[in-house]
Every structure is written in structure tokens, then in C-alpha cells.
Amino acid sequence: MRKHSFTLNFAGENFYLETDSEVINQLVSEYFSKHLSEEDSFSARIELLEKKIFSPLPSSARLMLRYFALKIFQAGGWSYFTDFSSYLLVAPEGKNALGYISSETLKKDQGKFFTAIFLSFVIFELLRYQGVFFLHCAGLVSPKGKIYLFPASSRQGKSTITVY
Numbered sequence: 485m486r487k488h489s490f491t492l493n494f495a496g497e498n499f500y501l502e503t504d505s506e507v508i509n510q511l512v513s514e515y516f517s518k519h520l521s522e523e524d525s526f527s528a529r530i531e532l533l534e535k536k537i538f539s540p541l542p543s544s545a546r547l548m549l550r551y552f553a554l555k556i557f558q559a560g561g562w563s564y565f566t567d568f569s570s571y572l573l574v575a576p577e578g579k580n581a582l583g584y585i586s587s588e589t590l591k592k593d594q595g596k597f598f599t600a601i602f603l604s605f606v607i608f609e610l611l612r613y614q615g616v617f618f619l620h621c622a623g624l625v626s627p628k629g630k631i632y633l634f635p636a637s638s639r640q641g642k643s644t645i646t647v648y
Contacts, residue, residue, distance in 0.1 A: 493521035494607060495616045500526040505534035507590055508598075515599035528579050528610045532572075532603075536586035540564070540571055551637075553592070554601050565606055567597075572606045578613025581606055622646045 488509035489502040498521055503509050512532075513520065541564050545557035557564040561576030572583035583606070589598050608618050621635040622642035634642045 491521040491523050491526055492516050492519045492607075493523065494519055494611055497528075497611060497614045497616060498523045498526040499528050499530055499607065499610060501530045501532065503532040503534070505532065505585070507587075507595075508532050508534055508585060511590065511595040511599050512603065515595075527614050528581065530581045530583070530606070530610070532583040532585055534587070534590070535584050536569065536588075537571065537584045539566075539568070540573060540584075541566065551605070552601065553597065554605060556605065563609055565602060565609075567592075567602065570598075570602070572602065574606060574609050578610055581610060 486506075487502055487504055488506070489500065490513065492499045492501055492512075501512060503512070541557055542559045545559035545564060547555060548558050548563075549556040553567045555566050555568070557566070563574040565572040565574070567589055569586040570584060570589040572581055572585075574581045583603075585598065589602065592598065611618070619633070619635055620637070621633045622645070623634070624632045624646055626632070634645055636642050
């Protein structure tokens with residue numbers, strides 16, 4: 485199987501991504517096209533295999549976040565991202581991630597679920613280890629320069645309140 489690899493840059497941090505899947509390669513390179521980088525050095529490595537496996541979740545894992553079909557568990561310093569068809573594991577030091585991505589996950593919303601939610605959350609987690617944090621919010625700046633941020637989950641009214 486031919487390997488595909490490239491470097492992605494987010495907020496000045498480079499991530500080396502390698503996959504054995506033409507489908508994953510195409511989805512990632514299209515969705516993250518603005519983040520493709522020519523850099524050789526990287527902060528973390530992500531390996532994505534198009535393969536369905538039985539759950540690697542330990543029975544002691546605690547649910548940390550539920551975001552639509554994505555669930556995030558933690559156990560022993562590991563973070564487990566799953567839709568229960570696919571699994572992406574982030575190592576405790578935040579330098580490596582390994583993913584087993586099923587064809588069912590890749591087909592959801594023509595791959596948008598995988599790129600926009602599943603993989604993006606893993607990238608946010610890897611960035612957190614680099615000291616880069618993202619805030620899901622809406623914001624306004626008053627005429628006097630005061631900043632107002634409205635952090636909340638999706639569909640909670642952030643954009644609505646900023647319009648008013």
C-alpha cells in the first residue's frame with residue numbers, strides 16, 4: 485500500500501500526517517489545503533490508517549466530551565476520539581496520534597464529519613500540548629474598544645446574540 489504524507493501548519497506549529505489511504509489523503513489535503521506546509525520539522529506526528537478495528541477503549545476510560553457523533557474519552561493520559569466506527573488515539577505526551585478510520589466514518593457527510601469534526605478535534609488536542617488553545621465563541625468589540633466573548637457549544641445562540 486502506497487503511503488501519503490504531508491505537513492500541516494496550524495498557528496505556527498507543524499504536524500506531519502501520514503496515511504495509507506487515498507480517500508483520507510484526498511479529504512485531508514482538500515479540507516486543510518490552506519494549512520499545507522513545506523516544512524521538514526514538526527511538533528507532532530499523525531498516522532491515519534483506513535481500517536476498521538474493534539474498540540481500543542479501556543473499560544476505565546472516562547467520557548470527557550460529547551460533540552454530535554464524536555465522543556472523547558481519557559484514560560491513563562491517553563485521549564480517545566471515536567464515533568464508535570473509527571478511533572483516533574493521542575499519546576500522553578501529545579507528540580503522536582494514531583487513527584484507525586473506517587469507511588463508514590469517511591462516508592458521513594461526504595467526508596465532512598471526518599475532516600471538520602473528527603480530525604479537527606484531534607489537531608486541537610495536539611495544539612493544546614504545544615500551548616495553543618482555541619476558543620469556540622462569538623465576539624464583539626465595542627466602540628470604546630471593549631471586547632465581549634460569548635463561548636458556548638454549537639447552536640447555543642452565540643451568533644444570534646452578537647447580531648442583536
